[in-house]
Amino acid sequence: MGETEKGIAGSVYIPPGTPNEANRDYLPEAIKGSDMVVNENGNNSLPYPKRLKEYTAVVDGETASTWYEYIPSSYDGTSKVPLVVSLHGGLMTGWGQAIYSSWTLVAEREGFIVLFPNASERRVWMVECEKKTLELFGKPNPEGFYLHTPPENPDENRDMKVIRTLIAHMGQKCSIDEHRIFIHGMSMGDIMASQLARHYGSLFAGAAGSAGLTWPEVIWDANGEPINGSGPLAVWQARMEHDSVPLHDNETGQFVERNREYWKRVNGCLELPEIRIEGENNFAFYKGKHADYVYHEIKNRDHGQTFDDAELVWDYLFSGVRRDDSGKPSGSEPHMERRGDKWAIALASGSDKAYVHNRLMSIGGPVFKHQKLKYHGLNGDSIVRGDYFMTPVSFVASLLEGTVHVSQEGRSTEIRLADGGSFQFAQGSIGCVAGNRVEAMFCEAVYRNGELYIPIEWIFQRHYNRHASSCGDVLYLTDHYAQLSRYMAELIRDEIL
Secondary structure (H helix, E strand, C coil), X not given: CCCCCCCCCCCCCCCCCEECCCCCCCCCHHHCCCCEECEECCEECCCCCXXXXXXXXXXXXXXXXXXXXXXXXXXXXXXXXEEEEEECCCCCCHHHHHHCXXXXXXXXXXXXXXXXXXXCECCECCCCCCHHHHHHHCCCCCCCCCCCCCCCCHHHCHHHHHHHHHHHHHHHHCCEEEEEEEEEEECHHHHHHHHHHHHHHHHCCEEEEECCCCCHHHHECCCCCECCCCCCCEEEEEEECCCCCCCCHHHHHHHHHHHHHHHHHHHCCCCCCEEEEEECEEEEEECCCCCCEEEEEECCCCCCCCCCHXXXXXXXXXXXXXXXXCCCEEECCCCCCCCXXXXXXXXXXXXXXXXXXXXXXXXXXXXXXXXXXXXXXXXXXXXXXXEEEEEEHHHHHHHCCCEEEEEHHHCEXXXXXXXXXXXXXXXXXXXEEECCEEEECCCXXXXXXCEEEEEHHHHHHHHHCCEEEEXXXXXXEECCCECCCHHHHHHHHHHHC
């Protein structure tokens, strides 16, 4: 087989790398300029991009700054192109962010330019921080990893000055579309990207970040109002299911919620989101009066960014947003439509509502979970073999567009379908008569509140080939492979149901 041409403008090509499976360093310095790759459940690298160029110069009148530019092979300066500024995590570098993300790959296909700045000092961004964390992690130490004390005036924050100066520099050097400049970051870089978006958001058409949760006291004032000096902005926040906040391990969920609520409030997101879950990617798409907001969570992922984070951000958000001539956020259809799953049912234990095909509806009775037990031969003890979401038969019938026929004061219920099929259930029985044949469900039917309840997972998995995923007390049913993540489950339970 002949070799295919590499690096064709408008195409994506991932070059092969040499794995370093013995590596345990966060950022192996030997990667720079090599084809070495490393993989960890938070950071996965690609070989050092050949077109990535390093620059060092004094840009703010102080000490020299270092940054990296990726200019795609298709760029010739004849037309304006977007600029993406992507910020590295703490103790990393601009080139480290380039190899731990797919921004250079997407840039090669789409034709935009990417800027990867280094933090000004010690590979640590000058981020605004809560007092508790700053007091503990703001003291100098031999390792060199400690937080900066940021100035009260954001205009005096050196990192933000350098980044804004570099953006202006790129505008002079290249043909940049000033209406399509984007900011992105990972971990501490995410915190810095959010900081820039809050103070200087008018510079950008959109902001995105992964795994960097800003402390609530930094973004909310004492009256519960968002602290914002720049206004609405199209924003994407990616969170990792297994991530946690130092000193706040048990409050990570609150940090996730407060960071999400911040941009919902600023952007005027008043309606319920559309939920879409594809594999381990959990999305909540919010439409805002002023700008849209996207929440993205990745199931079974640790702190960092996914290799396709840049692709998803570009496809679902950045490709369709810009600043108009008046400076206001505006948008068109992105590469990938921000729409929820066409067929999906979300339920939460204790709620009498369901989110059906991204529309809220009443169930008729609260959902509850019922355990399937083994106790034979255990001398009075028991083992839980299953835990199932129970819903009224009438709710299931409405989903199937069937009619309900009850007898024995509701203790026996039959669903009759338009195609002539039927399901019959009886109190206390694990059996179901489906099409005049006996089948065993996951657990027995339960009579409660004058109505029969059945395990909804069973009927849709067994008879309609649907996929069921649960996390905590929330169930998500859909027509494709999907894994519900921890904080998305909390979002569905607390914001929707």
